[in-house]
Amino acid sequence: MAKLGTQPLMISAIGDDMAGNFLLKYWKLAGLCTDGILQVPDITTPVVSNVFDGNGELFAGVASVQAVETFLTPSxxxxxxxxxxxxxxxxxxxxxxxxxxxxxxxxxxxxxxPVLFEPVSVVKSSRIAPIAEHITCTSPNEIELIAMANALSTPGKYNFVKLEQCNNKAESVDYLFEMLSPAMLFLLEKGIKLLLVTLGSNGVFICCREHVNFMKDQKRCKVTPFSTQLLEKLEGCSLSSMPVNLSREGSSRTCVFHLPATSASVVSLTGAGDCLVGGFLSSLCGGLDIMQSVAVGIAVAKASVESEANIPANFSAASIAGLSHESLSASLFCGIGY
Incomplete structure (x- = not known):
């Protein structure tokens, strides 16, 4: 987000160890505020070890995040x-x-x-259950989406698609829409306003009510030089050009859009999901609308998968805008529900 011109405040906990000190130094060099970082002696900074399959997709992962769960307290x-x-x-x-x-x-x-909930994993995605009514937006992949719907449903009342059916990345967008629609609609019924369902190389489903308004107070947005360039180049590419009116208050209709991923020369898939969310959030904070912000997220994710680093050293506003325009131009209106 910082590399896209936004200045987030991170609130977390790390150890007073080599990893923790490295992160603090990196964040400070990047110009990030570290006021919210609690550094605790004698604990281990959270780490994760991932195993990827031959296609570069995540196969398994082991995470140690006890420091966050223990020391990132309500107080x-x-x-x-x-x-x-x-x-x-x-x-x-x-x-x-x-x-x-x-x-x-x-x-x-x-x-x-407004609150965005990042599910992290299939297992931890169920933590949305007690707080769903306060979540504005969430960004699950296909499997996390189903896990969240199952966590919020009454056992035996709903029959959502089995998790193993979501593992085939080669499925068509039409098939994925048919398979995932019940879970998407169910989560909206539970109070979530906006769903960004990430589909890997198939792009993103955007599912929302017609009257969704993510940024309730536009005065809190801060237009940056980076977002200004994006706004100028993406003018005219927005939800207003879609065949529905998402600003109509009082409507209960549900709209689903699909934004395709742009083709990429994959080097590493690590960090792509985080970059998509970071690009989306940074763009919203910079004054872009939902559709534009998702397109920017997709463009930032492309830059990530084409880089050896989890996050590229820098981003070109012109390049990101061009890729975002490409994705928006190929977007599809999938359907409306009630």
Whole structure:
């Protein structure tokens, strides 16, 4: 997000060890505010080890995030009440403990701050259940989407697609839409306003109510030089050009759009999902609309998969805008439900 011109406040916990010190140094060199980083002696900085298959897809992973669950407490979150309450949005990931997730949602709810929930994994995605009514947006992949729907449903009442059916990345977009629609509609019924379902090389489904308004207070947005260039180049490419009116208050209709991924010369898939979410959030904070912001996220993810580093050293606004325009031009209106 910082490389896209946004200045986020990170709130987390790390150890006073080599990994923790490296991260702090890196963040400071990047110009990021580290006020929200709690460095605790005698604990291990969270780490993850991933195993990828021959196609570069994640096959298995082992994560050690006990420091976050133990030390990123509600009391630490409440110390940043004012800064959260004046932020344009809040992003939470499912590595937080259930108690901390609820505390953060409480601050956001009391302040009218929209919340994005990042599921992290199939297992941890179920942590959305107690806080779903406070979540504005979530960004699951196909399997996490089904896991979240199952976590929120009454056992035996709904028959969502089995998780193993979501493992075939070669399925057509039409098939994926048919397979995932029940779960997407169900999550909207549970109070979530916007779904960004990531489909890997198949792009992203955007599922929302017609009257969705992610950024409730546009005054909190901060237009940056980077976002200004994007706004200028993407003018006219937005939800307003779609065959529905997403600003009509009082409508209960549900709209699903598909934005395709742009072709990429894959070097590494590590970091692509994080870059998509980071690009989306940075663009929203910079004044772009939902559709434009998702397209920017897709473009940033492409830059990530074509880089050996998880996050490329820098981004070109002209290149990101061009790729975003390409994705928006190929977007599809999948359908409407009630």
């Amino acid at each position: 630490w979150i409440y110390q940043f009440y004012r800064r959260i309450s004046t932020a344009p949005l809040l992003m939470l990931d499912a590595n937080l403990s259930p108690e901390s997730l609820q505390a953060a949602c409480k601050v956001a709810y009391e302040s009218g701050v």
